[in-house]
Structures are given as structure tokens and as C-alpha cells.
Amino acid sequence: MTRYQHLAMLLEQRIEQGLYRSGERLPSVRALSSEHGVSISTVQQAYHVLETRRLIMPQPRSGYFVAPRKATLPMPELTRPAQRPVEITQWESVLELFNSCPDNRTFNFGGGSPDIHQSSVKPLWKVMSRFCQRQDERVLNYGDMYGVHELREQIARLALDSGCQLTKDEIVITTGCQEALFVAVRAICAPGDIVAVESPTFPGTLQLLRGLGIKVIEIPTCAITGISLDALRLALEQWPVKALLLVPTCNNPLGFCMPDEYKQALVTLAQQFELAIIEDDAYGELAYDYPRPRTVKSFDDDGRVLLCSSFSKTIAPGLRVGWIAPGRYLERVLHMKYISTGYTVSHTQLAVAEFIAQGHYQPHLRRMRAQYKANLGVFTCHVREYFPDGICVSRPQGGFLMWIELPEYFDSLRLNRAVKLAGIQIAAGSLFSAAGKYRNCIRLNYALPFTQETQQGLRIVGDAVEKLLDEYESGDGVAQRLMTLE
Amino acid sequence: MTRYQHLAMLLEQRIEQGLYRSGERLPSVRALSSEHGVSISTVQQAYHVLETRRLIMPQPRSGYFVAPRKATLPMPELTRPAQRPVEITQWESVLELFNSCPDNRTFNFGGGSPDIHQSSVKPLWKVMSRFCQRQDERVLNYGDMYGVHELREQIARLALDSGCQLTKDEIVITTGCQEALFVAVRAICAPGDIVAVESPTFPGTLQLLRGLGIKVIEIPTCAITGISLDALRLALEQWPVKALLLVPTCNNPLGFCMPDEYKQALVTLAQQFELAIIEDDAYGELAYDYPRPRTVKSFDDDGRVLLCSSFSKTIAPGLRVGWIAPGRYLERVLHMKYISTGYTVSHTQLAVAEFIAQGHYQPHLRRMRAQYKANLGVFTCHVREYFPDGICVSRPQGGFLMWIELPEYFDSLRLNRAVKLAGIQIAAGSLFSAAGKYRNCIRLNYALPFTQETQQGLRIVGDAVEKLLDEYESGDGVAQRLMTLE
Numbered sequence: 025m026t027r028y029q030h031l032a033m034l035l036e037q038r039i040e041q042g043l044y045r046s047g048e049r050l051p052s053v054r055a056l057s058s059e060h061g062v063s064i065s066t067v068q069q070a071y072h073v074l075e076t077r078r079l080i081m082p083q084p085r086s087g088y089f090v091a092p093r094k095a096t097l098p099m100p101e102l103t104r105p106a107q108r109p110v111e112i113t114q115w116e117s118v119l120e121l122f123n124s125c126p127d128n129r130t131f132n133f134g135g136g137s138p139d140i141h142q143s144s145v146k147p148l149w150k151v152m153s154r155f156c157q158r159q160d161e162r163v164l165n166y167g168d169m170y171g172v173h174e175l176r177e178q179i180a181r182l183a184l185d186s187g188c189q190l191t192k193d194e195i196v197i198t199t200g201c202q203e204a205l206f207v208a209v210r211a212i213c214a215p216g217d218i219v220a221v222e223s224p225t226f227p228g229t230l231q232l233l234r235g236l237g238i239k240v241i242e243i244p245t246c247a248i249t250g251i252s253l254d255a256l257r258l259a260l261e262q263w264p265v266k267a268l269l270l271v272p273t274c275n276n277p278l279g280f281c282m283p284d285e286y287k288q289a290l291v292t293l294a295q296q297f298e299l300a301i302i303e304d305d306a307y308g309e310l311a312y313d314y315p316r317p318r319t320v321k322s323f324d325d326d327g328r329v330l331l332c333s334s335f336s337k338t339i340a341p342g343l344r345v346g347w348i349a350p351g352r353y354l355e356r357v358l359h360m361k362y363i364s365t366g367y368t369v370s371h372t373q374l375a376v377a378e379f380i381a382q383g384h385y386q387p388h389l390r391r392m393r394a395q396y397k398a399n400l401g402v403f404t405c406h407v408r409e410y411f412p413d414g415i416c417v418s419r420p421q422g423g424f425l426m427w428i429e430l431p432e433y434f435d436s437l438r439l440n441r442a443v444k445l446a447g448i449q450i451a452a453g454s455l456f457s458a459a460g461k462y463r464n465c466i467r468l469n470y471a472l473p474f475t476q477e478t479q480q481g482l483r484i485v486g487d488a489v490e491k492l493l494d495e496y497e498s499g500d501g502v503a504q505r506l507m508t509l510e
Numbered sequence: 511m512t513r514y515q516h517l518a519m520l521l522e523q524r525i526e527q528g529l530y531r532s533g534e535r536l537p538s539v540r541a542l543s544s545e546h547g548v549s550i551s552t553v554q555q556a557y558h559v560l561e562t563r564r565l566i567m568p569q570p571r572s573g574y575f576v577a578p579r580k581a582t583l584p585m586p587e588l589t590r591p592a593q594r595p596v597e598i599t600q601w602e603s604v605l606e607l608f609n610s611c612p613d614n615r616t617f618n619f620g621g622g623s624p625d626i627h628q629s630s631v632k633p634l635w636k637v638m639s640r641f642c643q644r645q646d647e648r649v650l651n652y653g654d655m656y657g658v659h660e661l662r663e664q665i666a667r668l669a670l671d672s673g674c675q676l677t678k679d680e681i682v683i684t685t686g687c688q689e690a691l692f693v694a695v696r697a698i699c700a701p702g703d704i705v706a707v708e709s710p711t712f713p714g715t716l717q718l719l720r721g722l723g724i725k726v727i728e729i730p731t732c733a734i735t736g737i738s739l740d741a742l743r744l745a746l747e748q749w750p751v752k753a754l755l756l757v758p759t760c761n762n763p764l765g766f767c768m769p770d771e772y773k774q775a776l777v778t779l780a781q782q783f784e785l786a787i788i789e790d791d792a793y794g795e796l797a798y799d800y801p802r803p804r805t806v807k808s809f810d811d812d813g814r815v816l817l818c819s820s821f822s823k824t825i826a827p828g829l830r831v832g833w834i835a836p837g838r839y840l841e842r843v844l845h846m847k848y849i850s851t852g853y854t855v856s857h858t859q860l861a862v863a864e865f866i867a868q869g870h871y872q873p874h875l876r877r878m879r880a881q882y883k884a885n886l887g888v889f890t891c892h893v894r895e896y897f898p899d900g901i902c903v904s905r906p907q908g909g910f911l912m913w914i915e916l917p918e919y920f921d922s923l924r925l926n927r928a929v930k931l932a933g934i935q936i937a938a939g940s941l942f943s944a945a946g947k948y949r950n951c952i953r954l955n956y957a958l959p960f961t962q963e964t965q966q967g968l969r970i971v972g973d974a975v976e977k978l979l980d981e982y983e984s985g986d987g988v989a990q991r992l993m994t995l996e
Contacts, residue, residue: 198851365684
């Protein structure tokens with residue numbers, strides 16, 4: 025990132041955070057130049073960028089002003105899913121979302137990929153290639169069923185940051201977080217069992233439960249504090265729930281971090297109802313605040329929490345390096361892991377362990393956290409700019425996923441089809457519910473640095489939303505809506 | 511391998527094959543020298559090697575003679591497992607076998623690892639490292655849920671050798687053959703269902719079925735022609751068998767290749783009983799005869815065969831690159847694969863595709879086939895030499911696994927414990943049966959080139975067998991035997 029881009033990003037954040045308010049005069053070019061120790065022309069370039077993005081306006085002979093803005097976007101309210109166990113459907117749409125072939129012409133707001141292009145990830149390439157040049161036998165051999173022990177040691181050390189005391193022997197490496205979740209559910213549940221989840225929930229999780237013949241009960245979830253413990257208690261009183269599967273830190277898709285006292289209360293509730301907790305912490309290290317929030321696992325004193333995570337969101341998903349700390353379920357988890365894939369690929373495990381050991385991981389995390397946080401500001405600005413009034417937008421506290429709620433009658437699958445023609449992919453909200461809720465929502469990925477293409481992409485999505493809303497209002501949409509309800 | 515080692519190996523094979531018979535005079539040093547175009551001293555060194563191994567004896571002034579030998583070892587007879595569906599147990603012993611930490615002091619006859627040290631595998635290192643040096647983005651990205659398409663194209667091309675017409679879109683890449691088998695079973699069976707298997711059967715398969723709550727019926731199997739079709743028909747008439755899971759080519763552990771006409775008859779039988787066939791072909795490309803035998807899949811005309819394989823035995827297990835061609839079950843298999851691990855690691859997929867595309871795979875296969883075939887001869891000689899009389903030994907037609915049947919009352923778990931003290935691991939036969947058969951059998955891995963350590967290891971195993979048999983006969987063993995029966 026060049027200096028002026030960096031400065032523009034900084035100013036954009038300040039505008040987003042309300043430090044410079046709508047209509048307010050911005051600092052003079054000279055003042056900014058001396059504040060940031062950059063040249064006059066750098067400041068001018070930065071202002072030019074913001075002007076192009078319609079975030080600021082030049083006033084002849086007076087300098088730059090923050091452009092008049094719509095009011096801050098409200099957040100989604102507590103979700104209200106059906107409060108009974110349901111079967112999960114929709115595999116086809118999920119397949120479409122996850123299997124859209126990588127295509128350079130497609131602007132992908134839909135997927136869950138992190139940014140893998142920043143310089144802080146580069147040492148990984150060297151580490152990987154060195155294992156091959158050295159012809160390290162472990163790359164080709166079966167290895168240890170628990171996974172590479174150097175990696176498990178590093179993970180145990182990292183877990184201290186989230187308040188967890190783990191040893192390497194309590195950790196099993198898996199093929200991504202998906203396998204961690206899969207073996208966790210299989211270790212605890214049988215077909216026909218009921219599992220509670222946050223609502224909305226990551227489609228991969230729902231499909232996993234569906235594939236295992238498990239029913240889910242979706243629990244109302246707040247976009248700030250996470251799953252409603254009251255609602256969860258009600259569900260536990262009413263149904264024989266076997267396990268709770270949740271993403272309490274940097275939630276996918278809502279972005280919240282459940283407060284510590286809620287996490288503690290959750291563990292107490294679980295103990296009361298003999299509930300196992302499967303904690304998906306894949307985004308946990310990407311919380312914008314440092315030190316990172318504690319895991320639910322860190323409050324667990326009787327081994328009922330199965331902590332699942334991976335380096336897919338923090339380093340790169342193609343490595344397929346995930347892990348699970350299954351507490352009292354260790355033996356069953358190991359058995360389930362063995363029968364589903366045998367061993368986990370060694371090369372990427374060795375590489376990640378070395379990447380961490382050489383001290384590259386923490387700087388990389390810091391950089392990515394800062395980037396995602398900055399992107400969030402810019403993204404929110406542009407969503408506010410390009411999307412019609414009356415929408416709610418999540419305020420993620422980590423990660424790189426944003427949840428947008430449109431008017432209740434809106435159909436995001438139609439939106440998906442509309443923007444696909446322009447080479448854009450979004451994640452339709454209905455995939456995030458077993459019972460077909462959230463048709464009126466979409467999830468956007470803001471991992472990549474904001475470019476003109478991003479801006480244009482967002483504008484296209486916003487325009488398409490507006491057009492569809494107009495159709496609904498003019499009546500065309502009513503017919504369409506009735507059709508989709510049939 | 512040096513010239514004299516090569517020559518020694520060749521002579522050993524001839525002795526094993528009976529071309530030079532017990533007590534017969536071997537060709538003179540001069541004759542061999544001119545036959546093979548090697549120096550006199552090379553022949554002398556080769557003869558010296560064989561002499562050290564007690565395979566030949568020098569007679570002063572007469573040359574070398576083949577050492578007096580025990581009669582050729584008989585093969586195991588048709589197995590007779592319990593002919594009813596049973597539950598599978600023994601996870602702990604399997605765990606012990608598979609998870610014995612790699613230890614250089616351990617001589618591992620027990621595992622299923624191929625030889626990954628030969629020069630023909632070296633280009634793979636270059637290929638792998640080049641993807642990292644080029645910083646190929648596909649290594650870090652999620653990629654295609656079906657797997658890397660270049661690899662699927664290569665696999666489709668290779669499948670022609672086994673008589674299969676496949677397109678890349680009919681193939682899904684998996685995390686080793688284990689995941690292929692896992693998703694195959696999950697795509698077809700529910701807990702409580704019955705699956706038929708060969709008897710003995712690879713422990714990984716049995717544990718997989720156990721973990722999925724499936725009952726198995728073990729079908730009598732011939733060490734030459736494979737599963738008994740008559741016995742299979744009887745089982746199908748009597749029980750609602752959902753699928754047949756088998757390793758018909760270069761069987762693990764018996765080493766047979768089921769003849770083509772049996773494979774054809776099997777498909778016909780399956781059609782008659784609406785049976786799905788899960789074909790594990792992981793060792794298929796290592797058949798000693800070229801061209802390789804056809805797969806059962808190649809006789810399948812209505813998509814009921816799910817062909818599973820991997821590059822774990824042919825290139826290296828640590829790559830975790832397997833695949834499945836699931837016929838009519840494609841969509842369900844894809845769903846099951848997605849929920850268990852999401853995506854498969856890209857780097858090793860790309861590397862294997864490139865390794866094949868650059869033309870390294872076929873020469874590598876030829877080399878490994880030749881090595882394993884030669885090793886088999888030497889191994890068999892030494893087993894005959896060091897093991898007591900009255901044993902039966904399989905005659906593998908491919909792969910690198912040998913099955914030895916000891917007297918009926920022998921307990922291979924005791925043998926395992928005995929040789930472990932000497933740093934040697936074997937695979938106890940009882941792991942290969944759901945119903946606890948084959949306690950009197952062991953499986954040995956002969957993948958690595960025969961060295962003095964191998965020889966010594968085999969001698970230790972043979973001595974331990976002899977000692978245990980003596981104990982049984984002297985009565986000590988009877989008490990022990992009664993104890994294990996309790």
C-alpha cells in the first residue's frame with residue numbers, strides 16, 4: 025500500500041468513526057502533511073481518492089469537507105428463528121455458493137476467503153519450499169495420527185492468548201476447521217439427535233448437521249452479544265438437545281464477540297443441562313481488539329467444550345490445517361478423525377508450525393486485523409452510500425464478514441441471480457438458516473483491500489437491491505414473491 | 511543399487527522361482543560374468559551376498575550350490591469367517607498399530623507404507639517446491655470442491671489402463687483413499703446397515719464401518735482368486751446387504767488379483783441383488799504384471815461401482831491425495847465429502863498432477879513394481895529360512911504386503927509384544943477381522959529394499975515365533991492360551 029492510500033484509508037476510518045462529522049471541514053493539506061510527516065502531494069492524492077469516492081467534497085478556496093451523509097446504519101435486531109427442531113435443506117444452493125469456479129472475472133463478495141496476498145504471508149512460501157528442497161521425509165510419510173507435534177505445541181502456546189491451558193496431547197490436527205467440526209459432531213451425536221445453533225449460522229455447519237441426519241434448533245441471536253441465553257435455556261428445557269454448536273468470537277456471519285460474562289454463563293448453563301459445546305473459533309484470532317477475546321473453552325472446567333479452529337481464515341484456506349481440542353471426547357474424536365481421513369497432510373502442518381516458530385505469525389495477524397478493521401470502515405461507508413435506506417448492517421468486532429438486512433419481503437436469491445450477470449457473487453441469507461429464514465439478508469466479504477473494482481461492485485449490488493425493491497413496490501415483485509412462497 | 515546387488519537379487523529370484531533347484535550347481539563365475547556382461551569380481555560379490563544369506567553354499571573346487579531348502583511354502587486355504595453380520599471391535603489395538611510414533615530404532619514390518627526413498631520419486635520434490643517458489647495462488651486458495659481439475663484429468667487418463675472410461679467430472683479428489691472409502695460408505699449406508707467385506711480385511715476399513723455403526727459380514731476369501739462368489743451369493747440371499755466393500759486387485763492383506771471373469775461375475779451378481787460395490791484400488795497400479803489388471807469398475811455398466819483409490823501406495827502417503835469415481839452416487843458423495851473436510855489440500859494435488867504430466871509417474875511405477883516383486887522373492891526365501899515348518903504364506907501378485915498363517919492356536923498379539931521389545935513391529939492378524947479371527951496370522955510389509963537389518967529383523971520374528979510355538983507345545987502356552995480365551 026502506498027503512503028497516500030494509507031492516509032486515505034486512515035481518513036476514511038476517521039470519517040466512519042465520526043471523528044470528522046458530516047459537513048465538517050477537514051484539516052488543511054499543510055496540517056495533515058505535518059501531522060503525518062508526509063509530503064503535500066501525498067495528502068493531495070489522498071484527498072483526491074476520497075473525493076473520487078464521494079466521501080469528501082472540495083469547496084473552492086475553503087478546503088475539503090466531509091460529504092453529507094445518511095445517518096449511521098442501524099444494526100439488525102435480535103433474530104427470531106422458529107423455536108423448534110427442524111430438518112435442514114438447500115444443499116444445491118450451498119453447492120452453488122461454495123463451488124462457483126474461481127473465475128477472475130467474478131467479484132466474489134460471497135465466499136469466506138481471507139486476503140492471502142499481503143506481504144506478511146510471503147515467508148510461508150519460503151518455509152514451504154524449504155521443506156521440499158531439504159526433501160524432508162515427513163512430507164511424504166504418514167506421520168502421527170494426532171498431527172505434527174511441533175504444530176500442536178505451537179497451537180497450545182497460542183491458545184494461552186485465548187485463556188486456554190492446553191497441552192499438545194489434547195490437540196488433534198484436522199483437515200481444516202470443517203473436519204474438526206465434523207468429528208466433533210460425530211463424536212457426540214447420532215442421527216436423529218438435536219443440536220442447537222446460533223441463528224443465522226454458517227451454511228457449512230448446517231450442511232454438516234444435515235448430512236449427519238441431525239435436526240437443528242435455531243436459537244435467537246443478538247448482533248452484539250451473540251446467542252440469547254434465555255432462549256437457549258427455554259430450548260434446553262423443552263427439547264433433548266445433545267450439543268450446542270456456535271461461533272462465539274468474531275461470529276460468522278454476524279461478526280459479534282460474545283462478552284466474557286456471557287461465555288461464562290453459557291458454560292454454567294451447559295453444565296446444568298449436561299450439554300456439550302462445540303466452539304468454532306476459526307475467526308477468533310482476527311478480533312479487532314488485542315489481546316483477543318477469551319474462548320468459551322477457557323471457562324470450561326469439566327472438558328465439555330470441544331474447541332475447533334484452523335489457520336484457514338488467519339493464514340490461508342488452501343493449507344487445510346485445522347485442529348480440535350476435544351476435552352473429554354478426545355478418544356472418540358481421534359477415532360472419528362482416523363476413520364474419515366486417516367492422517368492429515370504433513371507438509372502444510374510442518375510449514376505452519378515453522379511459520380509460527382520463526383515469528384511470522386503474530387506480525388501477520390496484526391497486519392490482517394488492521395486491514396480488515398480498516399476495510400470494514402470503508403465498506404460500511406460505501407454500503408451506506410450505495411444501498412437504499414431502511415437497511416440494517418452488522419458491526420463486526422473481528423473477521424471480514426458483514427451481514428446486511430434488507431426489508432422483510434426482499435428475496436436475496438433474486439438479488440444473487442441479478443448481480444451474477446454482472447460477474448458478482450454474494451451469499452444469500454437463506455443459506456444461513458435451516459428453516460429458510462433470512463431470505464431478506466445477504467453476507468458480504470470485505471477481506472480484500474478496497475479498490476475501484478470493489479467500489480464498482482458494491483455500487484452494482486446496491487443498484488440491484490434498489491431496483492428489486494422498486495419492483496416489489498410497483499407490484500411486479502408481489503407476484504414474484506407469491507410465486508416464491510408457493 | 512549397485513551391479514552386484516542387482517545380480518544377487520536376480521539370482522535370488524531365480525532360486526525362489528525354482529529355476530535353480532535345491533542342491534543344484536549354480537553357473538560358474540565366468541559363465542555368469544559373460545551372461546550378464548559384468549566383471550568376475552561383481553559375480554563373486556553377488557555370490558558372496560547370497561552365501562552370507564545362506565541361500566547358496568560354496569563347495570571347494572566345485573563352485574556354488576543352492577542350499578538345501580525346505581519345501582515351497584504352502585498358501586493359506588480359503589478363509590472361513592463367521593457367516594453372519596457382526597459388530598466390529600478392537601479400536602485400541604488398531605490405534606496402537608497405526609499410531610506407533612515413527613522411531614528410527616523401530617523396524618516396521620507392520621505398517622502399510624510404500625518405499626518413498628527411490629530416485630524415481632525425486633522429481634516430485636522439485637515439482638512441489640516449484641509451486642511454492644512461483645507462489646502459485648492455488649496453493650493457498652480454497653479451489654474447486656471436486657479437486658484440482660488438472661489432476662482429475664490425469665486420473666481419468668490413467669483409469670484407461672484399468673479399462674475404465676471416466677471423465678474428470680466423474681471424479682472427486684479426497685484426503686487419501688480413506689476419505690474416499692468413508693464418503694462412499696456414507697453415501698450409501700446408514701447406521702445399522704450391513705456391508706459385506708472380504709475376510710481378512712484391512713483394519714482401516716473395519717474401523718471405518720465400526721465408526722459408522724455398520725455391521726459387517728465377512729465373506730470367505732481365497733488367497734488366489736479373492737472373495738468367494740458362492741459364499742457372497744449365500745450371504746446376499748440371507749441378509750439385506752447394502753454394499754460390498756472390497757480390494758479385488760493386489761488385495762490388502764492377501765495380495766491376490768481377482769481374475770477378470772470373477773470381476774465380471776461379481777458385477778452381474780451385484781446387479782441381481784441391487785448391491786452397491788465399493789472398490790478399493792489403492793494398490794491396483796502396483797500389480798507385478800503389466801498392463802495392470804482391470805478394475806471391477808471397468809465391468810460396471812449401471813454406475814453401481816464406487817471406485818476409490820489414492821497415490822498413497824504408488825507415490826507417497828503423506829501427500830493425502832486420494833480420489834473416488836462414485837458412478838451414480840456422485841451427488842451424495844460430493845455432499846458427504848464437503849461436510850467431512852470441505853476442500854482437499856491443493857498443493858499436493860497440483861504436485862501429483864504435474865508429476866504425472868511431466869512423465870515421471872509411469873517410470874516410477876515400473877521401478878516400484880520391479881522392486882516390490884524382487885523384494886517378495888527375497889522375503890519369501892528368508893521367511894522360509896527363519897520361520898518354523900507348518901506355516902502358510904501368501905503369494906502376492908502385486909503391492910508389498912505378505913500374509914503368514916501360523917498354527918491355529920498361535921497368538922500373534924503375543925508375538926507382537928515379544929518382538930516389540932526388539933524394536934520390531936508387525937501387524938497382528940486379528941486386526942483384520944471384525945469377529946476376532948486370524949489371531950494366528952500376521953501381515954508383513956516388504957516395501958523397503960532388503961538389507962542386513964531386514965534380514966536380522968525377520969530372523970528375530972522367526973525366532974520369536976519358534977519360541978512361542980515351543981511354549982505352546984511345552985504347555986506353558988496352553989495356560990496362556992486359555993487365559994486369552996477367557
